[in-house]
Amino acid sequence: MLEIVIFILFAAVAVIAGLAILVSTNIVRMAYWLIAMLISVAGLYFLMGAYFLGVIQILVYVGGVAVLLVFGVMLTSRQMAPKLRPGRVEALWLTVVAAVLLSGLILSVVRVRWEPGAVVAGNSVAEIGRSLLGEFLGPFELVSVLLLVAMLGAAYLARPKTPVQGAQQRKGTTAL
Amino acid sequence: MYTYERPKVEYKGLSLTIVRLATKWGAIGIPLLLRFAWGVFFAAVVAVVAFVWIVGRFINPLLPWFIRDVVVVVGLLAFVCIVAIIGIWGERKVSGRIQSRLGPMRTGHWHGWAQSLADGLKFVQKEDLIPRDADQPLFRLAPYVALVPAFCAYLALPFGVGWVFRSADVSLLFVLAMLAIEVLGVIMAGWASNSKWSLYGAMREGCQLVSYEIPMGLSLLAAVVATGSVNLIELGEVQSGGWFSWLIFQNPFLFLAFFTYYIASLASCKRSPFDLPEGESELVAGFHTEYSGFRFVMFFFAEYVAMFAVSALATIIFLGGWHSPIGGPSSPLWFVLKSTFLVWVQMWVRWTLPRIRIDQVMHACVKYLLPFTLLLFLGSSLWQLYDNPAHPAFKTFAHLLHYGLGCVGLLLLGLYFTGMGYGYYNRNRLVGQMARKHLPGA
Amino acid sequence: MMGLTPYLILSAILLVLGIAIIISKRNAIAMLIGVEFILNAAALNMVAFSRHGIGALSGQTAALFVIVLAAAEAVVALAIFLNFYHTISTVDIDRGDQLKG
Numbered sequence: 001m002l003e004i005v006i007f008i009l010f011a012a013v014a015v016i017a018g019l020a021i022l023v024s025t026n027i028v029r030m031a032y033w034l035i036a037m038l039i040s041v042a043g044l045y046f047l048m049g050a051y052f053l054g055v056i057q058i059l060v061y062v063g064g065v066a067v068l069l070v071f072g073v074m075l076t077s078r079q080m081a082p083k084l085r086p087g088r089v090e091a092l093w094l095t096v097v098a099a100v101l102l103s104g105l106i107l108s109v110v111r112v113r114w115e116p117g118a119v120v121a122g123n124s125v126a127e128i129g130r131s132l133l134g135e136f137l138g139p140f141e142l143v144s145v146l147l148l149v150a151m152l153g154a155a156y157l158a159r160p161k162t163p164v165q166g167a168q169q170r171k172g173t174t175a176l
Numbered sequence: 177m178y179t180y181e182r183p184k185v186e187y188k189g190l191s192l193t194i195v196r197l198a199t200k201w202g203a204i205g206i207p208l209l210l211r212f213a214w215g216v217f218f219a220a221v222v223a224v225v226a227f228v229w230i231v232g233r234f235i236n237p238l239l240p241w242f243i244r245d246v247v248v249v250v251g252l253l254a255f256v257c258i259v260a261i262i263g264i265w266g267e268r269k270v271s272g273r274i275q276s277r278l279g280p281m282r283t284g285h286w287h288g289w290a291q292s293l294a295d296g297l298k299f300v301q302k303e304d305l306i307p308r309d310a311d312q313p314l315f316r317l318a319p320y321v322a323l324v325p326a327f328c329a330y331l332a333l334p335f336g337v338g339w340v341f342r343s344a345d346v347s348l349l350f351v352l353a354m355l356a357i358e359v360l361g362v363i364m365a366g367w368a369s370n371s372k373w374s375l376y377g378a379m380r381e382g383c384q385l386v387s388y389e390i391p392m393g394l395s396l397l398a399a400v401v402a403t404g405s406v407n408l409i410e411l412g413e414v415q416s417g418g419w420f421s422w423l424i425f426q427n428p429f430l431f432l433a434f435f436t437y438y439i440a441s442l443a444s445c446k447r448s449p450f451d452l453p454e455g456e457s458e459l460v461a462g463f464h465t466e467y468s469g470f471r472f473v474m475f476f477f478a479e480y481v482a483m484f485a486v487s488a489l490a491t492i493i494f495l496g497g498w499h500s501p502i503g504g505p506s507s508p509l510w511f512v513l514k515s516t517f518l519v520w521v522q523m524w525v526r527w528t529l530p531r532i533r534i535d536q537v538m539h540a541c542v543k544y545l546l547p548f549t550l551l552l553f554l555g556s557s558l559w560q561l562y563d564n565p566a567h568p569a570f571k572t573f574a575h576l577l578h579y580g581l582g583c584v585g586l587l588l589l590g591l592y593f594t595g596m597g598y599g600y601y602n603r604n605r606l607v608g609q610m611a612r613k614h615l616p617g618a
Numbered sequence: 619m620m621g622l623t624p625y626l627i628l629s630a631i632l633l634v635l636g637i638a639i640i641i642s643k644r645n646a647i648a649m650l651i652g653v654e655f656i657l658n659a660a661a662l663n664m665v666a667f668s669r670h671g672i673g674a675l676s677g678q679t680a681a682l683f684v685i686v687l688a689a690a691e692a693v694v695a696l697a698i699f700l701n702f703y704h705t706i707s708t709v710d711i712d713r714g715d716q717l718k719g
Contacts, residue, residue, distance in 0.1 A: 003620055018635030018655060019695075027645050028367060032314065032654050034651045035360060041658050047624075048669045055349040063356030065654070065692045067386055069361055070697045072647055074379065076703045090642065105630035114622045122664045124678065125345055125406055131679050143686050150632075150690035159695035161704070166715050171684045176689070 006047055031073050035066045052125045058175040181557035226499040248341050252330050258482050261292040263480035267463040267523050274527040276607050302469035307370055310466065314368035319467070319474035322361030326481040333488050334409050335508040336498040347408040348400065351391060351489055355444065355482060365475070366463035377462030378453050380534050388443035388450075392486075394549040395437035398556035399423050399430055399493045409488075412497030419501040424494040425581040427574075434494040436549050438518075441486035445479060445523045445539070448526035452534050489519035625666035632659035646699045646709045649691060657688045 021030045038061045045054035067084035132140050178580060187195050232239045265280070268291060281287025307314055311446025330356075333348035334340035344350055359382055366378020400406055402423060415422050424434045426599050443450040452462075464475045491497060491514040498511040532540070563574045599606060636655030641663055661681035668677020703709055 007620060007624060008462075011624070014628070015631055018632060018639070021639055021648070021651060022635065022642065026706060027647055028311065028314070030648055030651055032360075032364065034654060037655065038658065039357075044625075044628075044662060046667060048665055050669070050681070051344060051346045051625075051687065052349070053678050053681055055346045055353050055664060056682060056685060058353035059349065059356055060689055061654075061658075063353065063359065063389065064386065065689050067359055067363065067382060068692055068696060069650060069654075070360070070367075070649060071379070071382060072699065073649075074375070074648065075368060075700065076709045094638055096643050097641070098634050100638065102630060102634040105633070106627055108628060109626040110623060124675070127675050127678055129683065130681075131675055136679050138685075139683060146708050147686065147690055147705060150694050154693045154697040157694070158700050165699070 003047065007044070010040040010043040010047065013037070014044075027077050028070075033069045034069065035062055038062050038066060051125060052128055073150070089149050208224075245341075247330075252341065253327070256327055256330060256484075257477075259484045260480040261296075262475040263483065263519065264292045264295070264476065265521070267480075269525045270520065271527045272496065274524070287600070294369045297359045299469050299473045305468050306467075309464050310370045311368040314364050316360050316366035316468075318368055318469075319362055320361070321542060322358055323474045323478040323481070324594050325354040325357035325361070326485060329482075330503045332408065334412060334487065334492065334497075335511050336506065337409060337413070339498075339508050340409065342532045343407070343409055344353060345407050346413065348396060348406045348493070351485065352389070352396070353409075354387055355485065358478065358482060361478070362463050365467065369463070369466035371466055373461050373496065374465045376427070376463070377452075379615060380445060381463060381564070383484060384443055384450060384534070384537055385446070386454070386540075387538060388440045389547075391541065391545040391549040392438055392444055393441040394546075394553050395433040395440065395491060396489070398427075398433040398549075398553045401553070401557050401560055402426055403431060408492050412499070415496040415593075416499050417497075418503045418504065420495075420582040422494065422496040422501075422582075422585075425585055427556055427559050428580060428581065429552045429559060430494070431581055431584075433549070433556070434490065437490060437494070438521075439492065440541075440545065440549075442522060442525065445483045445486060445522070447483065447522055447530040449532050450537055451526070451531045452537065481517055482521055487515045489523065490518055491515045507615060520555070622666060623672045626663065629659045629663040632656075632662070644710050644712055646702065646711050647696075649711070650695055650699070653695075654692070655687060657684055670718060680705065 014037045017033040017040070020033045024030050038057065042057040042062070045051075045057060078141070088136045199218060227588070228243075259444065269287065280291035283292030283294045284286055329351045330349040331341045332344050334343065334347070339348075361381045362385070363378045365379070366376075368376040369375075399411065403411050405411060411423070411464070419425075424431055442448075464472055491511060495514050495518075496510075497506075497514075498508055499506040500510050522571035559574070562570045565571060632655055636652045636659060639652030639655060640649050643652065650681060661684040664677040664680045664684070666677075668675060668681075699709065702711075702714060706713055
């Protein structure tokens, strides 16, 4: 009973966050609704017993990706004036497409008779570690290479194009 | 004589009705309530007990854990508030003594112990100012987003073996995650204040906090590799054998990891020398410039609560947690004592070292601290690999180094106490003229 | 107990919300937010299956990879968007039509 109540709580927060992002025009508010959604999904992970995954979601997603997004928002929304809104026709098409897709997905999910398997429990940290170094070793190494490439690519893409003012005189200061 | 006339507040509509009813009923009701105060108190106690009994009839199987949860959460809230209050008072006394003055001496008649309470009362009755162009919901929300995660970190912090709210398998990562959410509250505050100074403070703080989470996590991971568990209770229980079994002495890499963790946690709590987000002499007050009254108190509380939380984490992982160094019974009091010592060292460092610039902060993290902690993590892993009976020569070397580091630790402790004794013995000579006649024994 | 279906329905709703956000927003960073919705929906799906016995613990590991990949992708996308902003001085992606025609 308690599990159902908590599930409905977290699920409601996530869905309301999505709807609020759809409706809102203020990009900063959208970023914070995203954070609300990420934390409620982390709560759902905790509810499902994936404790390590929930904690990593908060550490990496909320503490890293969401902060990055908020920084991006603050760096690019200096001019707050133009509120970018979709037009009427676009909103109609959007509703139709979303409704069709949603109904298709939900019908296909509800009609299948899922066999309830055994609920997985146990020390998830050690077992995830073992599976990362055992069964999933290939993807693990590939992901580390991918992260390195992403870091290098982003650092190259986001470099200042014109030399920083006074960088020749003073060594190593930035304009932050 | 000039008297200040408080501007008359005009109430309208619903507020006017409420004020009228309140003054009408309050003029009779409040003296009546105070007359029968004890009776009201006992009636309230009886009502609460009856309510709990009635509710217990319906949720009977859940009642024990529900009551235990409520009691523990209330206890943690009280502890957190006491930590913040004593921390604020302690900071002012410590800063005063380091600067050759006395700190608060009057409120409460004994070294100003009630200064924090007086400050709290002062802040509560201040006017609640919100800038007109500020982002209203985010402005109001930001202090809570900064304070609540700092408190949630205590839900997984064990004070002793049975003294934890929920013992989770991932409690170390949970505490780190809660301390990572605080970044968002500070950025929200800086943005929502709609002021250049707040925004600069928030951006600097965001960079600093997020960057220093990595050395923090890596230093703690070096200790996790040595123990094999992320559960804080197991990390504490490994160190149950007195001074020489503490994780800080197990490994030269762990010894250095403690110091890198401590430096990174200074940056994570926005303490000096990484003080730039609140740069009091530069940015007015950084990201909380526009906050006044009780909202500012929440940010202040969040800082002291986070300080104690990171010190508690260092205590559990490196300094033996709740175990006593001299082999007596382990108790939460040892834990609180050690964490308080680390908090006092944080204050000591704050009032001794100057503030460093934001580019120096980032360089220190990315160019020095991060590679160093990576090396420490690597070294700790390799040490665990070779420190087993299959390599007897290395094992004896590791053993010697272990006890050598323990002796180094004892030496440092001896130095600390010697310094304290010297300062106390020569307290009249070292302190400035004005404070001399107030010192004990003067 | 809970069963599998509510988690799958929630994941489907989040997916459709993410697609709707990507379609309807003109701000580049709002599109990134929509992508995060889609990734979270997929990860939630995988963890739900893993919990109910289909695939042991590989659902959680897959969700871990999803989180890491989302972080990498957000970093690169944000770098590109910052470049875009520095060139065109706006984040309205409808203005990014220099290659048209």
